[in-house]
Amino acid sequence: MKQPIVIAIDGTSASGKSTNARLVARALGFVYVDTGAMYRTLSWYCLKKGVDVHNPRAVASACRRWKTSLECVDQRVRLLVDGYYPEQEIRSEETSAAVSHVAAVPKVREWMKRTQRECVKFGNLVMEGRDIGTNVFPETDHKFYLDACLHERTKRRHADGIKEDLASRDHRDSQRATAPLMIALGAKVINNSQMTSAQTSGLIIEEMRRRLGLS
Ligand code: DC
Numbered sequence: 001m002k003q004p005i006v007i008a009i010d011g012t013s014a015s016g017k018s019t020n021a022r023l024v025a026r027a028l029g030f031v032y033v034d035t036g037a038m039y040r041t042l043s044w045y046c047l048k049k050g051v052d053v054h055n056p057r058a059v060a061s062a063c064r065r066w067k068t069s070l071e072c073v074d075q076r077v078r079l080l081v082d083g084y085y086p087e088q089e090i091r092s093e094e095t096s097a098a099v100s101h102v103a104a105v106p107k108v109r110e111w112m113k114r115t116q117r118e119c120v121k122f123g124n125l126v127m128e129g130r131d132i133g134t135n136v137f138p139e140t141d142h143k144f145y146l147d148a149c150l151h152e153r154t155k156r157r158h159a160d161g162i163k164e165d166l167a168s169r170d171h172r173d174s175q176r177a178t179a180p181l182m183i184a185l186g187a188k189v190i191n192n193s194q195m196t197s198a199q200t201s202g203l204i205i206e207e208m209r210r211r212l213g214l215s
Contacts, residue, residue, distance in 0.1 A: 004120040005030070007208060008132035010184065011146030013166045013173070014153035016192055016200055020146065021128040023201035025075065028208060031122045033077045035129035035136070036099075038112055040090035041079050042066070043099040053098040060107035070115065072122040079115070096162070100169050104176040109135075113179075130173055133184030142211065143187035144204055152193045 007030065009021045018034055025032035042063060046053050051062045069080045078085050089095070102108060109131075116136050119125055127136070133143035148156075150167060157164050174181040183189060188207065192200040209215040 005124040005142065005212070006120065006132075006137045006140040007126045007142045007144070007204075008137055008140050008184065008187075009126065009128040009144045009146065009204075010130055010133050010181065010187070011128075012148070012153065012170050012181070013164075014157045015146040015148050016156070016197055017128040017146055019197045020201040020204065021126045023197060024204050024208070025126040027201070027205045028124070028126070028212075029075075030124040030126045031072055031075050031077060031119070033116065033119050033125055033127040035112065035116055035127060035132065037090060038079045038115065039103045039108075040095050040099050041068075041081060041086060042108060043102040044086055044090045044092075044095045045081055046102060047094060047098060053101045056105045056107075059102055059105045063105070063108045063111050068115075070118060070122075077119050077122060091162075093163070096164055096169075100172040100176075103130075104172065104178065106178045109178050112136075130181040131179040133187050134182060135179040138184070141186070142208065143184045145183045145187040145189045146200065147189065147191050148193040149191075 007024065009017050011017050022032050043053065045066055046059055046062050049062060051058050053059060067082050071078050071080060113136050116127065119127065133140065153166055157166065190200060190203060
């Protein structure tokens with residue numbers, strides 16, 4: 001059986017991963033997976049259950065116990081908790097502030113990697129995150145790394161109505177011991193500070209069409 005194709009898109013916070021990954025997935029007819037949303041879901045679950053997100057053992061234990069399932073709706077993968085999809089809740093300021101602590105717990109990362117690899121059951125994937133090319137699908141040949149200057153990224157988050165200390169979240173994401181944010185070997189790096197999402201996604205789509213012999 002032919003192996004599903006995985007396009008890994010990693011990068012800093014607000015570097016346009018989600019927008020571009022969605023555009024690439026739509027153009028190529030692939031399934032879109034937002035792995036940040038999975039970490040956010042666990043973060044939301046911990047806050048809801050009163051689990052101290054600064055206590056790695058408590059977070060690991062919550063991750064061992066929670067009851068989840070994956071589903072694919074409109075070519076997008078969703079992580080459900082007790083059958084519920086917390087789409088809006090995981091974008092709150094509180095969840096955003098807690099998520100990189102939750103994401104630093106090694107047992108959580110093991111669980112996420114296992115669950116994210118399972119997504120190939122839905123078909124060819126565009127998966128975005130921080131460690132997809134380095135850790136979740138290191139074997140894929142299709143790796144992209146997005147970045148933009150801090151000023152530009154902060155402006156983008158503000159335009160979305162979100163106030164966030166991106167510099168400290170990036171610092172925590174790239175300094176953690178397990179699967180830190182870094183550029184995967186062989187990844188194509190795109191700094192899109194001066195680019196629109198149509199231009200950024202256009203580069204990736206064109207490159208992938210060429211690689212897949214579609215153009
Ligand atoms: O992309 P995002 O802002 O929704 O990600 C939320 C957090 O999850 C971010 O602080 C880093 C973490 N994350 C991660 O560690 N590994 C991933 N593959 C995806 C996200």
